């Protein structure tokens with residue numbers, strides 16, 4: 290997959306099969322659009338192009354951009370599009386001036402002149418251009434004069450799946466990890482660097498690697514204890530994760546900390562990727578460390594059982 294970080298790097302194609310959108314999560318609904326894109330490009334001997342925007346448009350044009358929480362970092366999206374076999378990924382820097390382009394200007398300057406779009410595939414509710422004024426109906430009426438065809442993935446196809454990035458966000462924020470993972474078509478992941486904590490974990494027999502997420506806008510699921518896979522370098526381990534403020538030890542800020550099973554290594558400063566698989570319980574305030582330790586032992590057994598039952 291070729292990756293472009295601005296329009297000028299892109300060399301116009303002779304037959305571009307294009308889709309555009311933010312694709313937060315690159316979920317099962319998005320994958321439907323992408324597989325249709327691939328099908329068309331094979332039939333027409335074209336090349337697939339995903340046009341996406343970064344930063345996320347809401348980070349640029351909305352008032353509450355600080356509170357925006359996203360399912361995918363741009364790095365994760367790049368990896369997912371590459372796995373799905375996209376030929377060209379064009380990441381347009383989304384600026385205020387870009388957001389001022391009218392739908393006609395966007396079509397002419399970007400889709401036609403820059404990319405060489407011959408087929409455009411979009412989801413039924415996709416809108417583009419200034420104030421999201423460009424609709425499928427507009428495209429259908431005007432596309433032949435621009436020299437390309439447009440195909441809409443019908444509402445039915447997407448709504449039958451009842452999949453949306455906001456539904457997945459809602460599921461994660463309420464601890465419904467199975468639902469989120471099913472809609473994503475893979476486990477939800479959080480990646481970050483291992484930072485130092487209070488160094489208390491090792492004294493209670495459960496050292497925990499504290500993960501500082503790579504990006505502040507990455508959505509962190511509801512507080513609680515989860516079964517996870519933790520990968521570090523080329524290794525993958527089973528683990529249990531706590532997301533929360535650790536009321537038992539008078540914690541104040543939110544932490545994301547993983548105890549990796551059958552593991553004993555210093556990994557401060559390393560990059561760890563967590564795949565969240567199963568929600569075990571809510572975080573609790575215990576009456577002292579012995580009670581907390583007893584509960585973490587129960588969590589450990591539940592984690593072992595979870596993996597044993599997968600086989």
Ligand SMILES: Cc1cc2nc3c(=O)[nH]c(=O)nc-3n(C[C@H](O)[C@H](O)[C@H](O)COP(=O)(O)O)c2cc1C
Pocket residue numbers: 486487488489490491495497498499514529530531534535536537538546547548571572573574575581585588
């Ligand atoms: C599986 C697991 C479950 C946990 N559950 C709770 C909990 O319910 N309540 C709580 O206050 N802390 C909980 N913790 C957090 C511990 O209090 C924390 O690991 C300990 O304070 C060590 O912190 P440190 O990494 O800063 O040394 C849990 C930790 C793990 C690994």
Ligand SMILES: Nc1ncnc2c1ncn2[C@@H]1O[C@H](COP(=O)(O)OP(=O)(O)O)[C@@H](O)[C@H]1O
Pocket residue numbers: 483484485486487488489490491492495496497498499547548549550551552553554555556557
């Ligand atoms: N099984 C394990 N799971 C997680 N971290 C481990 C494990 N064994 C050793 N470590 C190391 O110990 C550190 C965690 O120890 P801990 O006492 O909880 O300190 P901190 O409060 O700094 O996280 C981790 O960052 C990692 O470097």
